[in-house]
Amino acid sequence: MTDHTLSAAFVPGTSEPQLVMPAAPPLWHTVAMIWALLVGVGAAMLANGVQGPLFGVRATIEDFSTTMTGIVIAGYFVGFALGSLVVPTLVTRVGHIRVFAAVASLISIATILPPVFVNPWVWTLLRVFIGLGYAGLYIVAESWVNDAAPNANRGRLLSIYMVISLACMAAGPLLVNLADPGGFVLFILASALVSAALIPVLLTVRPAPRVEAPSKMTIFDLYRNSPLAVIGGIGNGLANGAFIGLSVVYAQRLGYSVSDSALFLTVGILGAGILQWPLGYVSDRFDRRLIITLVVFAAAGLAFAATTFDMRERSTAMVLIFLYGGTMIPLYSLFLAHMNDHLRQDQMVAAASGFVLLVGTSAAFGPVVSSWLMDRFGDSSFFGFQSVVLIATGGFAIWRMTQRSGVALEDQTSPLYVSRFSSVAAASAMEIAQENDTDEDAEEVRN
Incomplete structure (x- = not known):
């Protein structure tokens, strides 16, 4: 890893060592x-x-x-x-x-x-x-x-x-x-x-x-540290797997052309890319659990709306898909950030790796369950399934807010701007830990 080690040096005109960091390229x-x-x-x-x-x-x-x-x-x-x-x-x-x-x-x-x-x-x-x-x-x-x-x-x-x-x-x-x-x-x-x-x-x-x-953390270790992040990760994996995996199939069942069916997925990903940063920014400035709860229910409401609106009407469908992708997909980053709020620095990388595995495994069940429901109960089950999963996740978030007080705003970690489960979660967790270590080193030098 690129080495930019802090060092202490006496600066002319001062009597105490000052923090010196080599200039980054x-x-x-x-x-x-x-x-x-x-x-x-x-x-x-x-x-x-x-x-x-x-x-x-x-x-x-x-x-x-x-x-x-x-x-x-x-x-x-x-x-x-x-x-x-x-x-x-x-x-x-x-x-x-x-x-x-x-x-x-x-x-x-x-x-x-x-x-x-x-x-x-x-x-x-x-x-x-x-x-x-x-x-x-x-x-x-x-x-x-x-x-x-x-x-x-x-x-x-x-x-x-x-x-x-x-x-x-x-x-x-x-x-x-x-x-x-x-x-x-x-x-x-x-x-x-x-x-x-x-x-x-x-x-x-x-x-x-x-x-x-990397070191390992079991699912039970993750749950003991942050029950909401684990249950939220499972819910996000189920919904994400169903949406990413079957949105094109859903659109074709509604009678869309191949080109418009492909656009379903593109619009959802674009929504995630555009709305992800604002949601993370807001979650940094308020109780993250409250923001997570609001975003979860917003995504659930949009999924429910998709079961009641005529999704064969192209403009309505595309607006709903954009907003739904923009709220549901970024939940991964918010849950991961919430998990890091309750971890020590030396736990972050192992926890992020375990979180990737948890969400990825959950995502494997999303397309299977959703497709079976669509065959048995019709096309509206596609978004109906995701709505139920998200409502259950939101209900758990509300319950958790009654069980434990929130983390102080100044102690919340920065949200990780990732929109899929991948190792960038672990990389970003490592970054946060290193930056916190840098802050502590700076404090030690000043003291």
């Missing part, structure tokens, strides 16, 4: 050092944005049942959870670049095979491999970004990384319009984009960071 210099990684991540996120809705659209074309489609979609989240367990160990053994190359190759192979083997169970297995691969890409990329930046620039660099990721993820579904989803071309395109992501990374001259295997 400008942000553009740090970005220039990792441009290859950022380009590679952008290409991989475009591919992820394509393959997700493509599986849903193609499953509809192949006449898979909605329940079976949900199982196929859930395979990605199962793989992601598995990847979050096994990839960190691989990185410590063989290094970032080899793991990046291996998982990108795995994704490329698994993405190009579905048109060859048109079978829902084969597709489910391929989705598991894709999810595992993307977990590896995220872990490698985000730990690399975190290592490249000094404390003074790390937050902004992670923000640039997230903007690139969100922009490419939002643009990806629109690429489904480039060819017939019933053919081979789009699968080849997604596979080629992942392969292209390898080129700049493998040719980079910057050495990869050193990695140490």
Whole structure:
């Protein structure tokens, strides 16, 4: 990790040692050092944005049942959870670049095979491999970004990384319009984009960071520290998995074209990207539990509205999707920040890793349950399921507010601006801990 160690020195005109920190390199210099990684991540996120809705659209074309489609979609989240367990160990053994190359190759192979083997169970297995691969890409990329930046620039660099990721993820579904989803071309395109992501990374001259295997915290440890973060993470995972995984299938069942169905997902991600920062900003200045509760019920209300409004009316649907994505998806960041409010600095990284696994595992159940409900009770069950989950989460938040007093505003950690479960949570937690350590070091020098 970039070293910017504090030191004490006597400054002329003073009688006490003053805090001296080496000047951090400008942000553009740090970005220039990792441009290859950022380009590679952008290409991989475009591919992820394509393959997700493509599986849903193609499953509809192949006449898979909605329940079976949900199982196929859930395979990605199962793989992601598995990847979050096994990839960190691989990185410590063989290094970032080899793991990046291996998982990108795995994704490329698994993405190009579905048109060859048109079978829902084969597709489910391929989705598991894709999810595992993307977990590896995220872990490698985000730990690399975190290592490249000094404390003074790390937050902004992670923000640039997230903007690139969100922009490419939002643009990806629109690429489904480039060819017939019933053919081979789009699968080849997604596979080629992942392969292209390898080129700049493998040719980079910057050495990869050193990695140490993270410590672990069990789900019970997390719950003892912050029950609301755990239950909220489960609820957010269920709703997020259903929405991200099945929104294209839902739109097609309503009669939307392939292009408009893909737009459903794009609009939701854009809403998250635009509203995430304001929600985090507000949560920093008030009791975070209160803001979480209000946002949860706002998302639940929007989901319920989607069950009562005519979602075949395009403009109404797009407004609701934008607002729903903008409130539901950022809850991940708010719950993660709330969890950190109740942790010691040395617990943050392990807790963030456990939180990623918790939400990822929960997300695997979202598409399965939601698709079964849609088959049994109709299309309105898509948002109905998410509304019930969010209402239950909000009710638990209200109950928790009666059981424990809130954290003082000055002790609340900064919200982590991430909109999906990924290792950037752990990287950001590490950043917060390091910044707090820096503050303590500064205080010790002054004293």
